[in-house]
Amino acid sequence: MNALGLSMIVKMGCICTRESLNINGIKYVVKERQGEGGFSTVDLIENKGTKRKYALKRILCHSLEDQKVAMEEISYCKKIRHPNIIELVDSTFKGSADIVVNATSEAFLVLPYYRRGTLHDYLTLRSFNKNYLDLREILRLFTDICQAVKYLHDFSPEPLAHRDLKVGNVCLNDDMVPVLMDLGSCAPARVQVCGAQDAQKLQDLAAERCSMTYRAPELFHVESYCVIDQRTDIWSLGCVLFALCYFKSPYDFVYEKGDSVNLAVISGTVHFPEETPFDEDVHDLILFMLKVNPAERPFIDNVLERSRHLQNKIEAVV
Template identity: 70%
Template sequence: MNTLGLSLIMRMGCICTRESLNINGVKYNVKEHLGEGGFSTVNLVQSPRNKKLYAVKKIICHSIEDQKLALQEIEYYKKLKHPNIIELIDSTFKGSADIVVNITSEVYMVLPYYNRGTLHDYLGLKSLSKDYMSTKEILRIFLGICDGVKYLHNFKPEPLAHRDLKTSNVCLSDDMTPVIMDLGSMAPAKVQVCGSQDAQKLQDIAAERCSMPYRAPELFNVESYCVIDERTDIWSLGCILYAMCYFKSPFDIIYERGDSVALAVLSGNVTFPVEAPFPQDLHELILYILKINPSERPYIYSVTERAQTLSNRLDNIV
């Protein structure tokens, strides 16, 4: 991805600076430089006015296209209002990018700071001692993520797809409410692919913006004539649900080994540990979601209904 994964905004360090940022007349003191990647940096900042901590994402745009994508991300933030989707507190941009004369512009986004970090961070800590989450807690968090995804998929006038759902793009609030973040890959959900050129273009965009261990099969090998829809996100949800059970996506280990994630994903071979501390119903829910053929994959309403039914069943067990 060209922009830095927002999971970096959750890391606590010890680098203190006296740098400050002025965004639309509001001053923020930079407390820590948290990381960078591609053309983005993320800083932890504090407002001298209310002493609250925020995360400021800065994107350096080297072309009009870069600038357009960054400003589009801001527009999505402004349009979307849901408790399970991160809010944009403020934003601005400076300059005008022009690749011909090597002029860059800068886009700034002020976002909430989540002290608990991301779901990825949380699972990483639990994996150290194999401290499995309870099925009930897994489903509670999963249903919260699904609520945010349902809002996107039902958005008017046009359904939206996040296109990069993963554990590191889900923050956890103080009460463990999941909050979806990083809208840099978001796009209209339905994409009509007409010919090999369209297919290659979409495949290249997916390779750049969609994290491989959570990427839907149809985005690895885009057919020349097809319709890609919001069910790319459903595949990612299945990977997230698996990760909440076993700390990593079913394709993370393959990715870490350097083997072909594309081949593993397209094979559809999802296995579970032999000594699984979870009910068969939860495994079946994961397999119900992770259908290779997108036309067989459920929509978000069916996923939510089945997950809620399982959660209710657990409530009734004495």
Template identity: 70%
Template sequence: MGCFCSREIVYVNNTRYIVKERLGEGGFSTIDLVENAVTKRCYAVKRIICHSIDDQKVALQEIEYYRKLKHPNIIELIDSTFKGSADIVVNATSEVYMVLPYYRRGTLHDYLDSHSINKDYLSISEVLRIFTDICSAVKYMHELKPESLAHRDLKTANVCLTDGLSPILMDLGSVAPAKVQVCGSQDAQKLQDLAAERCSMPYRAPELFNVKSFCVVDERTDIWSLGCVFYAMCYFKSPFDAVYERGDSVALAVMSGKINFPEETPFSQEVHELILFMLNESPTERPFINDVIEKVQDLKMRLEDKV
């Protein structure tokens, strides 16, 4: 957490915010906890630094997705503004500011981290409750008209939690049209590079590590990521986090299709089968979101019958 000795002030469309602390930062963006100077309410402000026209287009597209996606389990955009030249000259930069709700509980990643210290496993009923709401948000994106969308970076760190522990999907910077027609090696390399930049490695679908020259990549990249999220909700980390932390090849581990489960586990074989259902390395055989939701509901009903 960063501490600011002098009180930095940020203006977004004439609303004055006092920066309280740094919540996170990436390559070209930062997220600060801010306080509205008048109402004293806290928000998160995402600040993206743009070094080119292309950077600007990506940032402004993210704002458009925030405005387009209206779902109780997808983060809402409170306000936004653009500062700087719309026509970037050499060595000049511009900035995009987004005001977002602040969730004091943090992310699902934080929540799982706090439970992992003493191997305090979540109950399967809590896992299914949270996961059902995440699936609801993903279904909404996948079935959006006129063009379906994929999140492309689903992971526990991109799910905020409300005070009532309801999940909220955030970070729409990686969102893209769900279906991508790849026509040739140039298209394939472009998509592969984009995935390397925007999709977190331990949650990235196998078809995005080695994009084929002639293929269609669709919304089922998100289903793979959901499988990794579900696994993490059971065992605190993605099935590929350990590989990543060791410095071994995540790409090889992902494309091998081999998923290892801990020998000692509080979760049933049915739970593992649901995870494997989503983690099908073949993108054409992987289920769609409605298939996943149906399996989750079946598992819920079977567990209720046992009680």
């Protein structure tokens, strides 16, 4: 190799060099970076032996508290078994987080790879030409997502809430079946808030972990003495159904205009497009879930019942 060629490799980096990982005795090679979030990154990896592709979620932990949160996510992934919720293939920790400055650990979660990407990706592509989904397809996707949520809300010994339901956290498999992912925000559904300190802690956690344009009103301003329950997810489901119809959450549109999402959510403002292929039944189902007062919001069984009623109504007309 001549000096110029060596110089170019030094400057640009050898593109043929890929990171290798050993996770519990199985060797993987990192193919490419798929995404980055505030707390984690996701890479496409390949099993060196089988050549099968997976998604690798890496969570960098800067403290024992970070490490505890990552361990809780792994624990939930191991316990939860449902066809519409992502499965954990393997996991491990490397390093050790402690109070020593710059001491970090990293959690590795090996997950199935979905080549179709997320529901957000799918809706974004369709939005370019306002290529609306057929209502039967919308309700099929929505009821499958609701089945995943029902599994969490009915979980034993303690009901769980996902707390970050959004179209970006739903993958699509090869058969276009939705698979709920990212259990990093998953937590016991029922939270008793006793005092201003508890309220502020939950509010700060929601600001970190729950996407603003899908976040329930009671998580924007947590009252000092209240009970938060699984109906935070029902609000998010209302935003998901709106996005299935119109490609984005109703509060994504608010955010894009530069208006206050906080005020729009607290006031319960929902604007439907004037030109729409969907009738009042669909809008009523969305508004059924987007009740500002959580006590007026339905539980998941009520949402599923109403969704199936609408499905049956459509099938009867065809």
